[in-house]
Amino acid sequence: MSNILAISAGLSQPSSTRLLTDRLAAAARGEPGAETTVEVVELREHAHDITDNLLTGFANQRLRPVLEQLEAADGLILVSPTFSASYSGLFKSFMDLVEPESVHDKPVLLGATGGTERHSLVLEHALRPLLAYLRAQVVPTAVYAASSDWGNDSDLNQRITRAAGELASAVQRQPAQRKDDPFANPVPFEQLLQETATN
Structure with missing residues (x-):
C-alpha cells in the first residue's frame, strides 16, 4: 500500500486549485492495480504556521505533522494557483520549509x-525548476487548468488521467523508503570524552 500526499496552495474557499487537487487525488487513488491512499492538505489552513516557522525557524505542533507527512509519503501532488506568472507566495513559503532530502527522488x-x-x-x-532543484522525480505530464478548462471536462480529464497514471507508475517503481534513525547507534559518551581529550 502506497501513500500520496496532495498539497493545495489555493487561497480562496471554494478554490479552483483545491478542485484540481481533488480531481488529481481521485485519479491517482483510482488507478487500476494501485493500492493507494491519498490525503489532501490545504496550505491555506496553515498560512500562519508557515509564517511563524519562517520567522522562528521551528515548525509548531500544527505544521510539524504536515512536514512529517510529506517526508513519509511515497509520492506527492503539488498544486498552486498562478500569481504574477509564477507559483503563489504561500506555496513558495511552504516549499522553503521542506528539507531537500524529504523530496529527493520522490x-x-x-x-x-x-x-x-x-x-x-x-x-x-x-x-x-523548483522541484528539479530539490532533486524530486517529476512525472512528465503536468496539469494546468484555466477557467475555460472547467467547461471542457473531457480534455481536462484526459490530462488528469494521464498524469495520475504516470504518478502511480512512478510510485510503484520506487524502492521502499528506509529512513535511518539518527538515534539508533549513538556514540558512547566515554568515546566522545576520549576524542575531546586527545584533541
Whole structure:
C-alpha cells in the first residue's frame, strides 16, 4: 500500500486549485492495480504556521505533522494557483520549509490553476525548476487548468488521467523508503570524552 500526499496552495474557499487537487487525488487513488491512499492538505489552513516557522525557524505542533507527512509519503501532488506568472507566495513559503532530502527522488505530479491559458507555462518555467532543484522525480505530464478548462471536462480529464497514471507508475517503481534513525547507534559518551581529550 502506497501513500500520496496532495498539497493545495489555493487561497480562496471554494478554490479552483483545491478542485484540481481533488480531481488529481481521485485519479491517482483510482488507478487500476494501485493500492493507494491519498490525503489532501490545504496550505491555506496553515498560512500562519508557515509564517511563524519562517520567522522562528521551528515548525509548531500544527505544521510539524504536515512536514512529517510529506517526508513519509511515497509520492506527492503539488498544486498552486498562478500569481504574477509564477507559483503563489504561500506555496513558495511552504516549499522553503521542506528539507531537500524529504523530496529527493520522490515522484511528484505538478498542477497549477489560472485565469487564462497564457499562464500555463508556469508549470515549466517556475514549478518544474523548483522541484528539479530539490532533486524530486517529476512525472512528465503536468496539469494546468484555466477557467475555460472547467467547461471542457473531457480534455481536462484526459490530462488528469494521464498524469495520475504516470504518478502511480512512478510510485510503484520506487524502492521502499528506509529512513535511518539518527538515534539508533549513538556514540558512547566515554568515546566522545576520549576524542575531546586527545584533541
